[in-house]
Amino acid sequence: MKVLMFTWEFPPLIAGGLGMACYGMVKAMLAQGIKVDLVLPTKEMVYFPLRDEGDVDSLPVVFMDPVLQNDFSSRTFSDPVERLKYIGVSTHPESYHTIGDIQSFVTRVEKEYLSDGHTNKEEYNLWQQITTNLDGDNDFILKVQEFTQRAERFAKELEYDLIHAHDWLTYPSGMLARKLSGKPLVVHIHATEFDRAGGPGNPQVHNIEYAGMTYADRVIAVSKYTAQMIISRYKVDTAKVRIVHNAFTLEENRVFTRERIFKGPTILFLGRLTLQKGPDYYLDVAKMVLEKHPQATFIMAGTGDMARQLLRRSAKMGLKNRFLFAGFLNRKQVEIMLQASDIYMLPSVSEPFGISPLEAMAFGVTSIISKQSGVSEVVHNAYKVDYWDVDLMAETINDLIENPDKRITMGYRGMKEVNQIHWTEAADKIRKVYSEVLSQFLKSQD
Amino acid sequence: MLNILFYFQVHQPYRLRHVNVLDIGKGLDLFDEKLNAEVMQKVAQKCYLPTNKLLLELIDKHEGKFKVAFSITGTAIEQFKRYSPETLESFQKLASTGCVEIIGETYYHSLAALYDTNEFLDQVMLHRRLMMDVFGVHTTTFRNTELIYKDTIGDLVFEAGGFDTILTEGVDRILQWRSPLYAYKNYSKNLNMLLKYYKLSDDIAFRFSNRDWPDYPLTVDKFIHWIDQLTLSEQKERNLFLNLFMDYETFGEHQWAETGIFDFMRHFPTEVLKRPHLGFANPNQVREWANYQQESLTFPDPVSWADEQRDISAWVENDMQKNAIDTYYELFSKVKATHNEELIELARRLSTSDHFYYMCTKYFQDGDVHKYFSPYDSPDQAYIYYINALADLEERMQ
Secondary structure (H helix, E strand, C coil), rough: CEEEEEECCCCCCCCCCHHHHHHHHHHHHHCCCCEEEEECCCCEEEEEEEECCCCCHCCCCEEHHHHHHEEEEEEEEECCCHHHHHHCCCCCCCCCCCCCCCHHHHHHHHHHHHHHCCCCCCHHHHHHHHHCCCCCCCCHHHHHHHHHHHHHHHHHCCCEEEEECHHHHHHHHHHHHEEEEEECCEEECCCHHHHHHCCCCHHHHHHHHHHHHHCCCCCEEEHHHHHHHHHHHHHHCHHHHCCCCCCCCCCCCCCCCCCCCCCCCCCECCCCCCHHHHHHHHHHHHHHHHHCCCCCCEEEECCCCCCCHHHHHHHHHHCCCCCCEEEEHHHHHHHHHHHHHEEEEEEECECCCCHHHHHHHHCCCCEEECCCCCHHHHHCCCEEECCCCHHHHHHHHHHHHHHHHHHEEEEEEEHHHCCCCCHHHHHHHHHHHHHHHHHHHHHHHC | CCCEEEEECCCCCCCCCCHHHHHHCCCCCEEHHHHHHHHHHCCCCCCCCHHHHHHHHHHHHHCCCCCCCEEEEEHHHHHHHHHHHHHHHHHHHCCCCEEEEEECCCCCCCCCCHHHHHHHHHHHHHHHHHHHHHHHCCEEEEEHHCCEEEHHHHHHHHHHHHCEEEEEECCCHHHHHCCCCEEEECCCCCEEEEEECCCHHHHHCCCCCCCCCCCCCCCCCHHHHHHCCCCHHHHCCCEEEEEEEEHHEEECCCHHHCCCCCHHHHHHHHHHHHHCCCCEECCHHHHHCCCCCCCCCCCHHHHHHCCCCCCCCCCCCHHHHHHHHHHHHHHHHHHHHHHHHHHHHHHHCCCCHHHCCCCCCCHHHHHHHHHHCCCCCHHHHHHHHHHHHHHHHHHHCC
């Protein structure tokens, strides 16, 4: 079985939640014999043919252009980073070389692929959704346009049994590939615009999300929480929706020790500093806890559009040197931070899943997680609190500071629990979804 | 007689490294050794060495008639010793001419006068001892960090002992109808006060090379003409003082050599000394030369020479600055109680006012000046590194 997979993140290209999830699931899928051709928003026109488990780390590369491919294969690179730089993979992808004209592309797609008499009205309407909503000239939309235009070549020239697209940025690409190949499309919902925006959000994005989910043969949601949201808000056919929870697998035989930075209790927030993640609730909780336990230290790690506002507010609250901003942390730094933390807090307003608490728990850090999260469906040994209930969150932290034994016991149980959650299970479920759509597809071919 | 008093502030802070949360508790150097060395060497080449050489030539040429005064902070002296010993030697040479007065201040160029009076007195004494060690002089004139002054600071300086004159800004809201050319007394009448003539000082320090300024270019003739225009009719036999106070880095650093600032300074004394009613003086001559009843001035609120407001808002205005300062002084009293000399010295380097200046968010006209002087990308970053440094200091203490 071979999958054409479109995603926006994959380590080392942005190490966000989406990237971590894709990495984990693809690795487990490869272990089960599924082959993946991965397409990322790289600068050069390349794809990553992943065949063995180890390929997720070595990331083999193929250029679509044979001349460039020859040139590439004759080169030697001193280290993997240099090799990835060559194809234009950075932790923050830059704009592409040239941005094509989306309108002429759309007109051509309509003429070549949608006017052949095999396109019904409903399908045509969904395409209209995409073409009108992909219009615009902000940086992000331009990148999605470019990504979509490239998808045409991947869809035509590669061989695959089905298509798997992660989040709205890649839905137009997934749809195009389905149209061109006739192969089934699975879309994967890691987050919707409702989660990201913490409110109505961008209607352009909503429309693309709607079109993608409606066009797809199966929709994978990362939690019940997300499944309910897409069924109620996007009116997705319940029969098409499957739930596959994310997982977290710590490297095998990984040994880690507690390595404190602060002598006092250390509480950690780790995530983008955006409305969705609830960092402002964390700040309120910190203020309340510090009044009772001034020896505690609260760390806020991450960057985002609320960074300045949060910084200024923390200063105004007079939290002294007890509320610290750690900025963006890379994977290694995240691990160091977790080893130095006693309590992890995820106060997300809306969290489709939330892998980060699993990682914290894997490191034995006692976790307090928002009830408005997918991760709260899969773990038991964590404190679950409504994101807006800052009093309860503060009380919980106070209690854990005052009763270290309780905290350590919960941390230990959480660690044991998370060690039983593996990507293998998620891969099993995804494989099942693939089998469903493929047998359906084969039936339709008869 | 109108006496021109040149007073130059010589100061270099210990700039902080980009202190990250993950660095805390590792016992790493909090300061950016490389950057501090670079800045010191750059400023030495562009400003300190050529300007000291020029001043020495002028003193030599005018045989004692040309005078200047310096305040040199302890953190600057330490960094001269480490990164540019020839600069320190050239200052020592100047001081030995007898035409250069060395002025007292806080060793760490801190805001202690506003937040911790005991620490203020300690830093004043540390500085006085250092001036004695380095230049062999006993300081008798005082000027507080960035000319920050209010009545209670005058009392503290008097309490410190041995100071009879203090320098500060000639702020309009204090002077009102009075002229900054007179020598005044503080409100307790136990210190002479000399007030910066900010218009003419800033013409040199800030506007010298500004092409948008209607009076550009500033020539010696033009400047002397303005001095001649000053209200000398009131003067009669009285000794007045035209106080030109500025950053020493004005010469060659803020105003590059290409602007002609050195030529201006080379020719200015000659023109001054051609005029019988003009001369140069040092602040320590005021006690003998003030031949009239000195009016006393009251400064209920702090003034400074910074920004349009000439108050302390460049250091203490926004929430970041307030939290940083409050946290610092609360922590410092704990550090001091440890009697751990090494830790106290480290903490004192964090008292330097520049750290708070970098956090200033007044991004209008004055914001540009702040940005120019800051080694960080934004006030927010300066705040983050500083607070992280204080967290590290606290971890070192326990």
